[in-house]
Amino acid sequence: MRPSLSHLLGNLSLPRDLARTQAQADALAQQIKGDGRSILLIPGLLASERRMDAMRQILTAAGYAAHDWAMGRNYGPKPDSLDQIDRRVDAIRRAGGGPVTLVGWSLGGLYAREYAKYATHKVGGVVTLGTPFSGDPRANHAWRLYQLVSGFPVDKPPFPCTREIKPPVPTVALWSQRDGVILPECAKGRSGERDKAIEVDCTHMGFAAAPEGILAVAKALESMRA
Template identity: 45%
Template sequence: MADTAVNDTETKRSAREELARRWALASEPRPDDAGGPRAALLLNEITWVADPIKRIFNPLVVAPAKSPKTVMLLPGFGSHPRRMRHLAQTMKAAGHVARHWGMGFNLGATAERFEAVEQRLCEIHEEAGEPIVLVGWSLGGVIARELAKRHPEKVCKVLTLGSPFSGSPRANNGWRAYQAIAGHRVDQPEVDAEPAEKPPVETIAFWSPMDGVVLPRSARGREGERDREISVRCTHMGFVEAPEAVQAVLRELDND
């Protein structure tokens, strides 16, 4: 009984210490040179909930793909693959093969999670029998870029949707939440990574001037950090829901 009580006390103390550590990470001051989108744009992010309703009255017309591809979808931070379901279903309607990343919620770029998604990429590539396309939303795009650097022979193209790969990793309105949940600083991931370094495959960055989470220039990137950049008018949450964004992704899949 005494041993059990001691163990319970140690467990509670460890939990309190971990909670305090994560709170400290979330409370760090933002550097002066790393501002995120203005508050009005962040508040506008809630409008994404209307996109599914809009589709009922104005369904997206999907043209058959000219060159069907196998696509691996990587969700954004804090998101589940279900949030990319509309994008996946639209891809399938066009004739592409859309596969999710094989895990649940994206809770940060931990070493364990990256190893698992690497294995998933290898499995999908083996099944496809040819290099595949990686489509990553927000943090998912940052992970997709790193996957393409490690496995360029398995990837033919990378599309990032509002992904903060350029400039300061704190130039967004989500870095504090990331640090609290992932348990490490946004610029000190558990995997060796250089987000701004371009993968050795075709890399296209989608960005939006209406993005309320990631600073547009961070998602747009600079010359040499991506091959091309494409602007769409949608919220950050709308990259996987808004008709303009979904159509732009479909067009890029057909752009060989």
């Protein structure tokens, strides 16, 4: 079972979502109360850090120390992917100190969850955006593309991966009924696989582009405050 074709086509709203976010950027930043935490944004399959620029800029304007992953386009997992993220996290920690909260969109959320198990003491929390961490890894419209691009079976990434096991840090999953790429229940997860799930009214592409997606990330970050 995969998302409907109508929901998949809904992702064609991406240019409109980006335009809305650009027009509302100042107002969005004013709605978010950042606390100076270091945030690392991890893009989805075939996306580069530029696709999360709007979110990074708004979170930074709101008072967070938001950083891109500085690794270019995400062509899928490699044997050293977690080591590369570790080096980026170390650089952010040297600049700002304290643990880093990971915000991962789609495939980037799987990286975030697994890295939080790999280097728990460096991570303050994990937020996933339309990430298929639960259920059938083929219950989506992206798994064939993932295998083509990465060269690895969707259920056998090149580093240790326990998708459904919750990281030992606060973990929030953002999901949408009209995602269109990922089956909603796979991104929502089950009790015990994440600490909290927040429904968002956006498409899969909208998680990183639409005002609704950015405000939902801010809500998730706020829910993690001690």
